[in-house]
Amino acid sequence: MRFSFVAVLALGLSSLAGAQSTAHWSYEGKTGPLNWGKLDPAYKTCSEGREQSPIDIRGARLNKALQPIEFHYIAGGVNLENNGHTVVAEVNPGSYIVAGGVRYDLVQFHFHHPGEEAVKGKLSDMVVHLVHKSAEGKLAVVAVRLMEDQGSPNAVLAALWQHMPKTEGAREKVTEFVNPGGLLPADRGYWTFMGSLTTPPCTEGVRWFVFEQELSLSRDQLRYFAALFKMNTRPLQELHGRRIEADE
Numbered sequence: 001m002r003f004s005f006v007a008v009l010a011l012g013l014s015s016l017a018g019a020q021s022t023a024h025w026s027y028e029g030k031t032g033p034l035n036w037g038k039l040d041p042a043y044k045t046c047s048e049g050r051e052q053s054p055i056d057i058r059g060a061r062l063n064k065a066l067q068p069i070e071f072h073y074i075a076g077g078v079n080l081e082n083n084g085h086t087v088v089a090e091v092n093p094g095s096y097i098v099a100g101g102v103r104y105d106l107v108q109f110h111f112h113h114p115g116e117e118a119v120k121g122k123l124s125d126m127v128v129h130l131v132h133k134s135a136e137g138k139l140a141v142v143a144v145r146l147m148e149d150q151g152s153p154n155a156v157l158a159a160l161w162q163h164m165p166k167t168e169g170a171r172e173k174v175t176e177f178v179n180p181g182g183l184l185p186a187d188r189g190y191w192t193f194m195g196s197l198t199t200p201p202c203t204e205g206v207r208w209f210v211f212e213q214e215l216s217l218s219r220d221q222l223r224y225f226a227a228l229f230k231m232n233t234r235p236l237q238e239l240h241g242r243r244i245e246a247d248e
């Protein structure tokens with residue numbers, strides 16, 4: 001059991017940040033977010049960092065020099081993993097974005113309920129974090145906020161939820177090709193700022209892009225996820241003078 005737990009962590013965001021971490025953490029109680037920084041020396045950025053995520057987005061400044069993010073997403077195979085904190089969709093190579101002149105390859109995407117990034121204090125019902133990595137190892141996360149709308153199931157979620165691994169450590173292969181572009185809103189206006197991973201080890205230096213437009217999911221889709229992950233959201237973090245910029 002211990003081996004599989006460590007293996008699961010090694011496959012998660014921790015490996016993207018190059019950190020080796022084994023301390024158990026959770027979203028409530030003694031191992032919850034307020035104590036993450038004390039659970040393991042490798043997690044100290046969670047409490048000492050000055051550019052932590054998620055944040056409340058308000059007071060954004062227009063930066064006309066910001067370019068639209070170029071999305072080059074393709075349909076491909078997806079493996080789902082329940083890592084005990086969320087479900088992670090690991091995608092086959094080939095999908096990437098270009099942002100600020102840098103190419104970042106899509107590595108995985110995953111979900112939080114309720115959403116993590118707030119807009120003027122308001123959280124969405126869920127958020128999908130699309131995690132990208134450049135050749136130099138820089139991380140860029142695209143966040144899409146999802147709101148419940150009974151009439152509008154999301155097609156990508158419909159495909160994924162059919163193959164949901166329900167227990168910690170479980171993995172499932174999605175039998176149909178999935179295009180992560182189905183998780184992007186029509187309007188690509190965004191806010192951008194520097195932040196961190198929102199889970200231990202809370203590594204900083206992550207470029208965040210949060211879409212202004214929300215996407216719909218159905219009540220059933222939301223309930224299905226919430227039944228497995230009741231609350232997997234880190235509380236809002238201090239801005240500490242960071243600038244939030246908007247592209248439009």
Ligand SMILES: [Zn+2]
Nearest residue numbers: 110112129198
């Ligand atoms: Zn996340």
